[in-house]
Amino acid sequence: MKRNIKLSAILSVALSLSMLDAHAVWNTNSIGDDGNPHTEGNAGANEHHAKLKSATKLVLRNDTNSIISSIQIKDPDGKVHYSNNLNCATESFCEISAPGLKLNKDLDAFFFDSKNKLVSVYDFSSVPDSSQYEYIYASNLSLGLYIYSLLEVIDKAMTFERLSHAFGANSEKYSPFELLGGYYQQQIDSGKSSNQVLNSIDNVIKHNGVLMLNSSLLKNSHLLLSSNQGRMVGSSATKSPFCSSGMKTAVGFFEAVAKGPFAGIGIITKMITAAQYSACPSSTPDYTQQFRQINERLSELRDQMNAISDQIGALSVQASLIQITNVTNEMDRDTNSMETALNLYYSFLRNQPDRSGRYHTTLQSYVAANGGINRVMNSNLWTSLNNLYATSNQLRTSVQDLESTRPNLRRELDTFCRVNSSTANPVDNIAGSIMRRRIDCNYYVLRSYVRYTSIATAAQQALQDMFNSLIGAGGASNFQYQNDQARLNSDFGTFLQSMEAGFGSSRSFIHLINGLDSRLISRIEAVGCIHRYRDSNGQNISEPYILDWHGGTSPYVEVMCPGDDQNTMFRSRYQYRSGTTNYFNPRNVMGVLVPNEFFSSTRNNNQFQHSGDVSHSSGSNDETILWYRLIAPQNTRVYSTNLTSITGITDIRLNPHLFQLNSNGGVWNIMTPINHNIGAVNVYENRTNSSFLRIRNGLVSQEREYNSFIRFTDEAGLSWVWSIVSKYSRSFHGIWGANVSEGFQQQCMTLDCQATPSSLAVRFGLTSYSWRASPAGLLDSSYIMTINGEAIPFSR
Numbered sequence: 001m002k003r004n005i006k007l008s009a010i011l012s013v014a015l016s017l018s019m020l021d022a023h024a025v026w027n028t029n030s031i032g033d034d035g036n037p038h039t040e041g042n043a044g045a046n047e048h049h050a051k052l053k054s055a056t057k058l059v060l061r062n063d064t065n066s067i068i069s070s071i072q073i074k075d076p077d078g079k080v081h082y083s084n085n086l087n088c089a090t091e092s093f094c095e096i097s098a099p100g101l102k103l104n105k106d107l108d109a110f111f112f113d114s115k116n117k118l119v120s121v122y123d124f125s126s127v128p129d130s131s132q133y134e135y136i137y138a139s140n141l142s143l144g145l146y147i148y149s150l151l152e153v154i155d156k157a158m159t160f161e162r163l164s165h166a167f168g169a170n171s172e173k174y175s176p177f178e179l180l181g182g183y184y185q186q187q188i189d190s191g192k193s194s195n196q197v198l199n200s201i202d203n204v205i206k207h208n209g210v211l212m213l214n215s216s217l218l219k220n221s222h223l224l225l226s227s228n229q230g231r232m233v234g235s236s237a238t239k240s241p242f243c244s245s246g247m248k249t250a251v252g253f254f255e256a257v258a259k260g261p262f263a264g265i266g267i268i269t270k271m272i273t274a275a276q277y278s279a280c281p282s283s284t285p286d287y288t289q290q291f292r293q294i295n296e297r298l299s300e301l302r303d304q305m306n307a308i309s310d311q312i313g314a315l316s317v318q319a320s321l322i323q324i325t326n327v328t329n330e331m332d333r334d335t336n337s338m339e340t341a342l343n344l345y346y347s348f349l350r351n352q353p354d355r356s357g358r359y360h361t362t363l364q365s366y367v368a369a370n371g372g373i374n375r376v377m378n379s380n381l382w383t384s385l386n387n388l389y390a391t392s393n394q395l396r397t398s399v400q401d402l403e404s405t406r407p408n409l410r411r412e413l414d415t416f417c418r419v420n421s422s423t424a425n426p427v428d429n430i431a432g433s434i435m436r437r438r439i440d441c442n443y444y445v446l447r448s449y450v451r452y453t454s455i456a457t458a459a460q461q462a463l464q465d466m467f468n469s470l471i472g473a474g475g476a477s478n479f480q481y482q483n484d485q486a487r488l489n490s491d492f493g494t495f496l497q498s499m500e501a502g503f504g505s506s507r508s509f510i511h512l513i514n515g516l517d518s519r520l521i522s523r524i525e526a527v528g529c530i531h532r533y534r535d536s537n538g539q540n541i542s543e544p545y546i547l548d549w550h551g552g553t554s555p556y557v558e559v560m561c562p563g564d565d566q567n568t569m570f571r572s573r574y575q576y577r578s579g580t581t582n583y584f585n586p587r588n589v590m591g592v593l594v595p596n597e598f599f600s601s602t603r604n605n606n607q608f609q610h611s612g613d614v615s616h617s618s619g620s621n622d623e624t625i626l627w628y629r630l631i632a633p634q635n636t637r638v639y640s641t642n643l644t645s646i647t648g649i650t651d652i653r654l655n656p657h658l659f660q661l662n663s664n665g666g667v668w669n670i671m672t673p674i675n676h677n678i679g680a681v682n683v684y685e686n687r688t689n690s691s692f693l694r695i696r697n698g699l700v701s702q703e704r705e706y707n708s709f710i711r712f713t714d715e716a717g718l719s720w721v722w723s724i725v726s727k728y729s730r731s732f733h734g735i736w737g738a739n740v741s742e743g744f745q746q747q748c749m750t751l752d753c754q755a756t757p758s759s760l761a762v763r764f765g766l767t768s769y770s771w772r773a774s775p776a777g778l779l780d781s782s783y784i785m786t787i788n789g790e791a792i793p794f795s796r
Helices: 007-015 043-052 140-154 160-166 176-189 194-206 215-219 227-231 245-257 265-278 287-309 318-350 363-369 373-377 382-389 391-417 434-469 485-503 518-526
Strands: 056-062 068-074 080-088 092-098 108-112 118-123 133-138 530-534 540-544 546-551 556-562 569-575 586-589 592-595 610-619 626-633 636-640 659-663 666-673 681-688 702-713 719-733 737-748 753-755 762-764 767-773 782-787
Touching: 056 068, 056 080, 056 287, 068 092, 080 092, 092 287, 108 133, 118 133, 118 140, 133 140, 133 287, 133 318, 140 176, 140 194, 140 287, 160 176, 160 194, 176 194, 176 215, 245 434, 287 318, 287 434, 318 363, 318 382, 318 391, 318 434, 363 382, 363 434, 373 382, 382 391, 391 434, 391 485, 434 485, 434 546, 518 540, 518 556, 518 586, 556 592, 569 592, 569 719, 592 719, 626 702, 626 737, 636 666, 666 702, 666 719, 681 737, 737 753, 737 762
Parallel strands: 056 133, 626 782
Antiparallel strands: 056 092, 068 080, 068 108, 108 118, 530 540, 546 556, 556 569, 586 592, 610 737, 626 681, 636 702, 659 666, 666 681, 702 719, 719 737, 753 762, 762 767, 767 782
């Protein structure tokens, strides 16, 4: 959902109502020379007819409080890709056929009421490019998702977890995105501008405040359901294809593999449970309405999953998604055909009231109420009924097409999901986020199962009703399955059984970290990186605190680990392979995982790269006091010891530790924080002399090195560690005597760090950390940290 576009451009196009001129780009007469697409001879009309054949179809659910009178679909530059007038009533579905519209992730749909007031926005960022059949919605939820994408641009540290925190306990019951949309609208209605509202929301979230909601907003919000709550809803509607045991089982499998510690996963499971049971029918037998509702809810689920998963990482396999979309476009054409036929079936029943004025729920009851099938065949009722029977051919052809295309979908999903792996082809060869891919994979499996089995089951039930209504008929009809129950069972049974096996079983879904080496998982837990919570059944659960898993040539996991005595959790990345060598035995250094191999040898023999030296000062005799200070950001912490070899550090979990010794010989500080009068920084001091270094007068030159580990947390919330190596040397010359000098050097501790003796910096990705002499007058004998060559900010 994050886009590389300017916030000011978004606001001016989408949200700043004072600047938004709905009529400036409004031109519904562009399809033909006279505005009429049916006028022969118009060049525009001819083009319009051609586009109709490949038109993108949108089914819009209006959950706003207004009749939607118009729609504009724009890109980030404000260019209109589609616009039209609508008359979409609240709480209704409206079909939109958009010839020539090619969907892509950068588009947004803006919905207006009859006064051209913006009532909601729909963000297409989670819609596969070139999709031709989409269920979209205008609601507080869609508006909230859009506002959240803007907040991500304003504040790089914006996360779903922080958003949820701002709404408190309500986030457990309702989608935080829906609450955000309602809160935004609530503030706009109070007379505030878009800029004011967005900045105010960001400020509240940034300072861990609370966003207060009107009680009416909660009353109209969709309640999320746990599995236990879901089982209590619509339990009597077992005949519905949306409340069947098979559907519940598939949802259960999805929930089982969707478990994970990253923020939002619990919300996702509640979303899908609520989505399923929201479509359970109450009084109406019109399953087409339930079909539309479940598909619209699936879109809601996908969009929210996309917003949550954006914090994990973007997919790097869009080509695979395009292949899946090509197949689903083909299958969706068949479901669209089935939906059209079923609409005729339910429309027929709604227009055939019985003697009490209530409509018939089955053709069988309709036929019986009119004297039986043979009497109906010989009456003026037969023509319309027989035309309805003719739709059976459309339903039969569609389900056969679905069955023939189904293997293609399963094949493309297998390619995308990469369920199978081997030693020769491990799953972490996948480039990009494996967890993100699997979240999307499981969604597509669930979507396929829900969409295609529900419409096929509804079609089978309608055809069975047609079959039953013709029992005992003395003549032929247009019904494809007349007197052939076996063929009806075979056509639909084959497809539904295939879908059950390929999309609705436990092996159809894949756990998010399945395939990650068990040794690494065990070690992550052993060093304290554990996520503990209570599930929807009240059970205490403990899991490795793995937020993400990236594959490729340098695979890594993103984890949360305790980094101090208070068990404050820190987010970091651990690369566990370099070349063909695995590093499955990390230690926890202040909340950041570090390969055990870093500690396995003395620094001079260590494989981890080191920078060039910073030479600070020297003295002419052994009693010289050597000292310097390092000025670092406030979000740094240090672990320091007076051990001369890192092999002496044996703990698998290291919290911040400061070495300081006061004795008759003076003060010995190793990266020890000191008091200072500089604002917004930490100052660490190194101070010693030859007595502490155990350097005595003699006829030999000697060296001492002491390792300190520094943790830095960047503005995105990721923590990194590297070593500051304090270096001391005594050079002896028979004529000139001793010369004692000091300096320091930086060294990598992790595989994702680079350093070279030709530079003073260590580098993580595109970010380098180094030191340079502080500005004159700031602090004597000091060096200030630089990030990408820029000194860190401070105040005097």
